[in-house]
Amino acid sequence: MLLIILLIFMIAGSIIALETKNLLSAVIAAGAVGAGVCICFLMLGAPDIAITQMAVETLSLVILIRATISRDLTHITAQREAGGLVAVGVFMAVFVLFSTFALMEIPPFGKPLMTVSSYYVQNGLAQTGASNIISAIILDYRGYDTLGEATILFVAVAGAIVLLRKKGRKKAEEKDE
């Protein structure tokens, strides 16, 4: 019951974030949605995810405020042309159709389909020695996933550093533009 109230709060926060005129308040409303997700994780029995979500949420809020503060304060009010709106209508219809099919197939709330993970839960402590089953999965059973994650994070940060660098390593005679 509390989860439903929290989800409604998050939906309201995301609508405010998308429709408000001020960019800074939009970013802060998005941060409220992230904090709501964090509390949901805590209530759903995932404390590890909640800690990670809180740290990531704070960082991305800081980064987004860095992007918006003291920039573009003129309001962009015009919507996109009619083609985009028709496209979003068609997409919403298709999305509702497929999500109806999907909601009929998935197991009901509170009864998960634990096929692979029952093996992990039963043998995780004996095989890996980690009492936290999530760390056992991340760092042992699916270690290659974590390697890929580290690679993606490295590439993203390297790309951001290259983009934000003030001066490129160009020769003096090559003029920009």
Added chain:
Amino acid sequence: MMLIYVLCMILFAIGIYGIVVKKNLVKIIISFCILDYAVNLFFILIGYKKDGIAPIMMPGQDKAQFVAQTVDPLPQALVLTSIVIGLGITILMVAIAIRLYDKYGTFDVMKMRKLKG
């Protein structure tokens, strides 16, 4: 209790709407973050067991009871990866948005005409 899945889908749909309709680059980035939250939350909701406990084995706990009560750990492990990757994506998008602002002086995507190929 299908209502909670439906609310999560509504959050996802709001993210899609923002990405397609909004013209401000920062609003598009925020919509992407909301989309990310909705997908992560949906995975955790699927793995939830009623009156479940976190999948961390306490010392002295009965193993059979732990196996019967714990929530699904596999979606949680994957979502942990997904959250960190989402942070990387957000950083890259904000960097590109700051660069575009320096070049064009606006966040309005309709005014960035030179990008048309």
